[in-house]
Amino acid sequence: MTLLEVKDLSVVYQTRKGFITALNNISFELNRGNTLGLVGESGCGKSTLGMALMRLLPGNASIIKGNLFFENQDLLKLTDDEIRQIRWKKISMIFQAAMNALNPVHRVADQIMEAITTHNSSLLRESAIKQTEKLFDLVNIPKRRMTEYPHQYSGGMKQRAVIAMALACRPSLIIADEPTTALDVILQSQILESIKLFQKKLNLAILFISHDIAVVADICHDICVMYAGELIEYGAKEKVLGAPVHPYTKTLISSYLTLIRDLRPLKPVQDSTTSHISNPDLCCFLNYCPNSEKICRNQKPVWVELAPDHRVFCLLANKIYNG
Amino acid sequence: MKTTTKLIVELDHIRKVYRSKQTFFRSDQKKIIALECLSMKIKRGEILGLVGESGSGKTTIGRLIVKLENPDTGKIYLDDKDISLLKRNSLKNFRSRLQMIFQDPYQSLNPQLSVFDTVVEPLIIHKIGDSTSRQKQVNQSLELVDLKPPADFLDSYPHQLSGGQRQRVAIARAIVLKPEFIVADEPTSMLDATVQLQIFDILLELKNKLNITILFITHSITAARYLCDRIAVIYRGHLMEQGPAQDVMTNPKHPYTKALIDAHPKFGYANKKQYKTLLKTQREPVNGECCPFFIRCEIAKMGVCDIKTPELKKKHNHHSVACFFS
Numbered sequence: 001m002t003l004l005e006v007k008d009l010s011v012v013y014q015t016r017k018g019f020i021t022a023l024n025n026i027s028f029e030l031n032r033g034n035t036l037g038l039v040g041e042s043g044c045g046k047s048t049l050g051m052a053l054m055r056l057l058p059g060n061a062s063i064i065k066g067n068l069f070f071e072n073q074d075l076l077k078l079t080d081d082e083i084r085q086i087r088w089k090k091i092s093m094i095f096q097a098a099m100n101a102l103n104p105v106h107r108v109a110d111q112i113m114e115a116i117t118t119h120n121s122s123l124l125r126e127s128a129i130k131q132t133e134k135l136f137d138l139v140n141i142p143k144r145r146m147t148e149y150p151h152q153y154s155g156g157m158k159q160r161a162v163i164a165m166a167l168a169c170r171p172s173l174i175i176a177d178e179p180t181t182a183l184d185v186i187l188q189s190q191i192l193e194s195i196k197l198f199q200k201k202l203n204l205a206i207l208f209i210s211h212d213i214a215v216v217a218d219i220c221h222d223i224c225v226m227y228a229g230e231l232i233e234y235g236a237k238e239k240v241l242g243a244p245v246h247p248y249t250k251t252l253i254s255s256y257l258t259l260i261r262d263l264r265p266l267k268p269v270q271d272s273t274t275s276h277i278s279n280p281d282l283c284c285f286l287n288y289c290p291n292s293e294k295i296c297r298n299q300k301p302v303w304v305e306l307a308p309d310h311r312v313f314c315l316l317a318n319k320i321y322n323g
Numbered sequence: 324m325k326t327t328t329k330l331i332v333e334l335d336h337i338r339k340v341y342r343s344k345q346t347f348f349r350s351d352q353k354k355i356i357a358l359e360c361l362s363m364k365i366k367r368g369e370i371l372g373l374v375g376e377s378g379s380g381k382t383t384i385g386r387l388i389v390k391l392e393n394p395d396t397g398k399i400y401l402d403d404k405d406i407s408l409l410k411r412n413s414l415k416n417f418r419s420r421l422q423m424i425f426q427d428p429y430q431s432l433n434p435q436l437s438v439f440d441t442v443v444e445p446l447i448i449h450k451i452g453d454s455t456s457r458q459k460q461v462n463q464s465l466e467l468v469d470l471k472p473p474a475d476f477l478d479s480y481p482h483q484l485s486g487g488q489r490q491r492v493a494i495a496r497a498i499v500l501k502p503e504f505i506v507a508d509e510p511t512s513m514l515d516a517t518v519q520l521q522i523f524d525i526l527l528e529l530k531n532k533l534n535i536t537i538l539f540i541t542h543s544i545t546a547a548r549y550l551c552d553r554i555a556v557i558y559r560g561h562l563m564e565q566g567p568a569q570d571v572m573t574n575p576k577h578p579y580t581k582a583l584i585d586a587h588p589k590f591g592y593a594n595k596k597q598y599k600t601l602l603k604t605q606r607e608p609v610n611g612e613c614c615p616f617f618i619r620c621e622i623a624k625m626g627v628c629d630i631k632t633p634e635l636k637k638k639h640n641h642h643s644v645a646c647f648f649s
Binding site for chain 2: 041042043155183184185186187188189192211212213214215217218251252255256257
């Protein structure tokens with residue numbers, strides 16, 4: 001059952017140099033209990049998409065087009081008061097850099113309780129405390145540390161506390177914006193294990209934003225690959241990562257270092273943050289694409305459906321797919 | 324350039340303890356042991372990878388070697404000379420031979436200096452060359468780090484550059500003095516996978532072209548495998564395992580190294596836990612001497628691991644491990 005449907009979403013930022021397209025015609029669906037991974041390099045619009053779903057975009061950003069259907073309700077048509085009812089209660093977020101997401105002058109348990117009580121004002125203090133205790137259990141933090149301040153926590157515990165806060169109101173969708181990026185591998189694997197565990201327990205849908213393709217491969221069911229504000233490949237994990245078709249997805253995967261594969265991967269793409277978006281009517285990866293042909297310089301790419309659960313935004317998709 | 328096996332840096336039984344500040348309200352000092360009796364040798368012309376989780380003391384080693392901090396006990400030698408004896412001029416000369424690349428390119432560059440000013444600064448401080456030769460040296464080092472053509476970047480400021488370009492500027496600044504030794508402290512942990520690879524290739528090129536010795540500090544064991552000749556695994560200030568990169572990766576001996584390899588997400592090989600060592604077991608800590616990894620180790624045995632600290636023992640072929648059960 002579809003929980004979230006994003007349709008043709010486009011977001012632009014207004015800057016002194018003019019408008020910059022951060023998201024261009026993004027469409028995808030997310031089912032209840034599923035995890036959708038959003039991969040791409042920094043600056044490709046992943047976080048903007050997360051913020052747009054929460055309706056927390058900064059003032060100079062505007063959604064120029066598209067719909068966001070959440071439980072068959074268009075989030076973009078709601079008033080500020082109405083969206084406040086949904087935010088955190090139904091859609092919550094694990095922010096990037098959890099180290100800075102907690103308030104240093106309040107006890108951790110109080111901060112989580114605050115999230116519970118603001119959205120449920122009739123709740124008694126005792127039951128709020130009980131709920132907080134349950135949340136600490138769920139994310140594996142000992143109860144005796146509830147009354148401590150954030151600076152007494154280690155990095156991994158802070159991260160788990162932030163996850164507990166996101167779970168506080170029993171949302172049905174969590175947007176996790178690079179939740180493990182600042183952690184080392186051992187902590188990362190522990191956090192991912194606990195995310196998987198409570199996802200099963202609570203039947204949560206997760207939108208997992210990351211630039212680490214291995215983490216996404218570990219935790220997600222479906223994967224969207226983004227480049228320069230556009231979705232370029234979308235489908236089941238096994239298809240997108242097992243048999244990638246878009247040239248960018250291929251370079252992204254080949255630039256990932258593994259423990260098992262050959263030592264020398266393919267040559268990576270050039271730094272793309274400087275000069276993409278050369279021509280908005282053509283393919284966004286054109287300048288760096290190793291496979292580009294004449295047709296790419298004359299025509300806008302189209303979505304090619306290779307399988308029911310595998311779509312690629314590339315004119316040459318069929319050619320590459322068939323070898 | 325003469326011999327490749329010659330030592331360049333040697334750490335001899337280094338101990339470093341950080342003490343928390345004494346305040347008016349708190350007179351008890353908390354001691355945090357960053358490094359405990361650590362000995363290590365770095366050979367000329369190699370890339371040594373220092374792997375460990377956060378808080379293990381990796382960065383402290385880097386900072387001690389470039390003499391940003393001094394060890395409490397123990398000696399550090401550069402080419403057989405004790406660096407703790409260096410003063411004024413000899414220290415300045417020493418600094419021009421050792422350089423450091425920091426973790427976060429968003430913080431290590433001065434936002435008020437242009438790329439040219441940033442890269443030329445070491446030359447001015449060390450009074451090398453005149454303005455024309457400095458210009459040339461800056462151009463050369465920018466080309467080495469793949470910022471081509473250099474003229475396009477000389478006048479830009481850090482905020483106009485992407486993360487990868489900033490880190491390249493930081494590397495250019497480190498190599499402009501033609502140092503013999505570079506400490507690279509997690510130079511890519513803030514960057515994307517595609518950009519990471521480019522930085523690694525630059526470091527490899529520095530090693531091959533300029534014969535620079537690099538101490539590469541990282542928590543990513545795959546990065547160490549890709550880049551390094553030798554790998555040293557460190558845990559809570561103790562050296563756990565050390566050996567040729569390929570040996571350590573394919574045939575890890577220490578349970579902690581195995582756990583590090585397991586923890587790495589195995590993309591495309593889902594859920595293949597090679598060594599089945601999730602660090603879930605928590606034992607009660609022991610007072611006094613014990614194996615530093617005792618409380619988290621799965622194979623530890625009472626009566627052995629909780630009464631003695633294992634010493635680093637050579638297994639074979641330069642591969643040494645500090646574990647009783649390896």
